[in-house]
Amino acid sequence: MKSLVIFYSRTGTTKKVAMEIARLLKADTEEIIDTKNREGPIGYLLSGRDATLRKAARIKKPVKNPSSYDLVIIGTPIWAWNMSAPVRAYLIQAKGRIKKTAFFCTMGGSGDDRAFSEMEMILGKKPAAKLALLTKEVMKGQHIQKEKDFLKAISLKILKK
Numbered sequence: 001m002k003s004l005v006i007f008y009s010r011t012g013t014t015k016k017v018a019m020e021i022a023r024l025l026k027a028d029t030e031e032i033i034d035t036k037n038r039e040g041p042i043g044y045l046l047s048g049r050d051a052t053l054r055k056a057a058r059i060k061k062p063v064k065n066p067s068s069y070d071l072v073i074i075g076t077p078i079w080a081w082n083m084s085a086p087v088r089a090y091l092i093q094a095k096g097r098i099k100k101t102a103f104f105c106t107m108g109g110s111g112d113d114r115a116f117s118e119m120e121m122i123l124g125k126k127p128a129a130k131l132a133l134l135t136k137e138v139m140k141g142q143h144i145q146k147e148k149d150f151l152k153a154i155s156l157k158i159l160k161k
């Protein structure tokens with residue numbers, strides 16, 4: 001099964017998880033590149049505003065074609081109880097070109113349910129599995145079992161079909 005892990009990460013937490021999942025699954029990876037500078041306190045505020053307004057970011061054209069993968073795993077940080085603006089942009093562009101999907105996010109505390117429901121709505125596709133991790137558990141390395149369980153849930157779901 002050919003898999004792609006696609007993600008956006010502003011400060012590296014979601015990227016760390018994406019790379020670990022890709023290594024466990026032997027999947028390709030692609031980082032979504034945003035054209036807006038989101039560094040520092042101003043970047044934080046802009047990002048919060050974009051997410052609250054459900055605004056899609058302007059992103060660089062992705063290199064990998066999602067339709068050439070059996071499974072596309074999508075990762076986002078949670079911003080203002082929403083998906084991040086760059087991931088919103090990616091989903092809008094990739095809609096209709098993703099066969100099977102699964103979602104993961106990293107967050108300070110909450111917002112995963114709302115973000116995942118909206119990701120599902122944009123894609124018009126139910127994820128095979130969902131994984132929400134706290135930034136602090138990723139930083140402390142306490143999330144590895146949850147990653148493995150996530151991959152197990154994906155393979156059970158996909159093999160069943």
Ligand SMILES: Cc1cc2nc3c(=O)[nH]c(=O)nc-3n(C[C@H](O)[C@H](O)[C@H](O)COP(=O)(O)O)c2cc1C
Nearest residue numbers: 009010011012013014077078080081107108109110
């Ligand atoms: C603009 C902004 C808004 C955020 N809003 C939330 C939130 O609503 N809920 C939450 O749990 N964490 C929130 N966070 C924290 C991030 O989701 C968390 O730190 C995440 O792990 C960052 O991932 P990254 O390092 O891949 O960018 C927010 C962070 C930013 C930058």
